[in-house]
Amino acid sequence: MRVWVCGVRGSTPAPGADFTRYGGHTSCLALARDGRPPSLILDAGTGIRRVSALLEGAPFRGTILLGHLHWDHTQGLPFFSAGDRPDAEVDLLLPAQGDAIGVLERFMSPPHFPIAPAGLRGTWSIDGLEPGDHHIGDFEVLAREIPHKGGRTFGFRVADGTGSLAYLSDHSPVSLGPGPAGLGPYHEAALALADGVDLLIHDAQHRAAELTAVAGFGHSAAEYAVGLAEAAGARRVLLFHHDPTRTDAEIDALVAGLAPGPVEVSAAAEGMILDLGGGPEH
Numbered sequence: 336m337r338v339w340v341c342g343v344r345g346s347t348p349a350p351g352a353d354f355t356r357y358g359g360h361t362s363c364l365a366l367a368r369d370g371r372p373p374s375l376i377l378d379a380g381t382g383i384r385r386v387s388a389l390l391e392g393a394p395f396r397g398t399i400l401l402g403h404l405h406w407d408h409t410q411g412l413p414f415f416s417a418g419d420r421p422d423a424e425v426d427l428l429l430p431a432q433g434d435a436i437g438v439l440e441r442f443m444s445p446p447h448f449p450i451a452p453a454g455l456r457g458t459w460s461i462d463g464l465e466p467g468d469h470h471i472g473d474f475e476v477l478a479r480e481i482p483h484k485g486g487r488t489f490g491f492r493v494a495d496g497t498g499s500l501a502y503l504s505d506h507s508p509v510s511l512g513p514g515p516a517g518l519g520p521y522h523e524a525a526l527a528l529a530d531g532v533d534l535l536i537h538d539a540q541h542r543a544a545e546l547t548a549v550a551g552f553g554h555s556a557a558e559y560a561v562g563l564a565e566a567a568g569a570r571r572v573l574l575f576h577h578d579p580t581r582t583d584a585e586i587d588a589l590v591a592g593l594a595p596g597p598v599e600v601s602a603a604a605e606g607m608i609l610d611l612g613g614g615p616e617h
């Protein structure tokens with residue numbers, strides 16, 4: 336499984352010289368297997384614009400899976416040029432919540448935006464996804480509801496038979512209680528998603544020391560992401576959904592300040608390419 340990291344920011348894009356190494360685009364990953372072009376996209380933040388470049392002039396044919404519908408996970412949709420062309424074939428899936436197209440139209444239609452989802456070119460299907468196990472294109476996907484704030488939110492576990500990743504981009508475990516370290520419990524859904532994965536990509540918008548002041552914002556501390564990886568037996572954790580004010584130097588310091596442990600920890604950076612289940616890492 337190849338994973339292209341296309342957007343790593345939470346909340347809103349972060350342009351500017353202080354953000355160039357980790358990148359300013361909001362949440363988006365592109366996945367492929369067996370040397371094929373990307374066919375599964377996790378979230379459609381502004382980073383989805385990078386996926387068109389990965390396709391080198393070809394249309395996108397595959398699935399976009401939205402973990403939830405906040406702006407930083409959806410605003411790239413109408414700017415995904417490889418999906419907005421007559422020969423594109425896109426299945427868009429979002430956490431089930433009534434009329435899926437109607438829900439999308441609430442943020443994507445005049446007067447908020449010039450066109451509605453029906454105005455996207457190509458063949459688009461838009462549906463709700465229920466929690467559980469799904470076969471989606473080349474991948475096996477487990478969807479589980481996780482606590483966040485303001486709308487139904489799923490975490491995903493994606494496997495292709497050789498590699499596996501868990502994606503919990505926006506996660507507020509502290510909503511379920513303090514847990515062992517005051518950062519939230521390692522609850523059943525989070526453990527099931529991250530169980531033994533090669534790579535856990537997890538919300539790290541805050542640091543533990545900041546959490547009390549921002550606990551109502553719906554996000555995790557980086558220290559929780561590392562603790563979950565250890566508790567679930569994940570091999571590696573990639574800190575994700577960086578606060579839009581967190582500069583490159585501050586992300587470096589955040590990673591350096593984490594206590595050494597058994598799990599390899601690094602911060603997600605736009606442009607990373609990760610090969611899971613064998614193959615070189617770039």
Ligand SMILES: [Zn+2]
Nearest residue numbers: 345346407505
């Ligand atoms: Zn977010």
Ligand SMILES: [Zn+2]
Nearest residue numbers: 403405483505
């Ligand atoms: Zn969110």
